[in-house]
Amino acid sequence: MDKELLMECRRNNRNAQRQVYEKLAGKLYAVCRRYLKNDEDIEEVLADTFFKIFTKINQLQDLETFEAWTKKIAVNECLQKLRANKKLHVSLEENHIIADEAYEEASFEKDILGLLHFLPEGCRAIFNLFAIEGYPHKDIAVMLSISEGTSKSQLNFARKKLQELLTSRNI
Incomplete structure (x- = not known):
């Protein structure tokens, strides 16, 4: 991901955020799809993921790790959704x-x-x-x-x- 684009995201540049969204939405959707079945849940988690990405981007120390960081956020949001829906029940039945x-x-x-x-x-x-x-x-x-x-x-x-x-x- 282009560092300058990420720096613009840090400055809350909506155009830059839109570009980042367009570049990552498909990849992060695929991550969410591995954890969640319901399309509405996936869309909700994806929205929450991007909200967290754009509100926490200033906390990211190394912009080189941006994509891995976004994937980790998506995974954590999926797990949080599963816990909230009480669907993380582990069973062998x-x-x-x-x-x-x-x-x-x-x-x-x-x-x-x-x-x-x-x-x-x-x-x-x-x-x-x-x-x-x-x-x-x-x-x-x-x-x-x-x-x-x-x-x-x-x-x-x-x-x-x-x-x-x-x-x-x-x-």
Whole structure:
């Protein structure tokens, strides 16, 4: 991201903020989509993310890390939304998995990450944090107020379910 553009954002230049929004909206939407199913929730979290980005940009020490910083904000906003909706319940129960009929109707050939939406909310969050975002189990446990063992078991459960889904769809 262009440093001068970010400096203009620090000066509350609305045109610069619009340019940053246009450059990052798609990427941050994809991050939010990995955590949230509902389009309204995604849009709300995305708006909250950009609000936080533009109101906290002066706190960012190194503008070189801007994009990583924005992604971290988006992830944290998604987790906050899941907690607020009480959807971060971590469970191994099979009845949280969507029925086979709904699975057959879905088309995942274009976006394999769509399979994540067939996982329970808590499992999906842990899988995203570990496998995609790269957080260690210790950090995930702190972020979600769970034990490291729970984080590890939920990751294992998510991997098994994803493998089953991939196998059943021959993807």
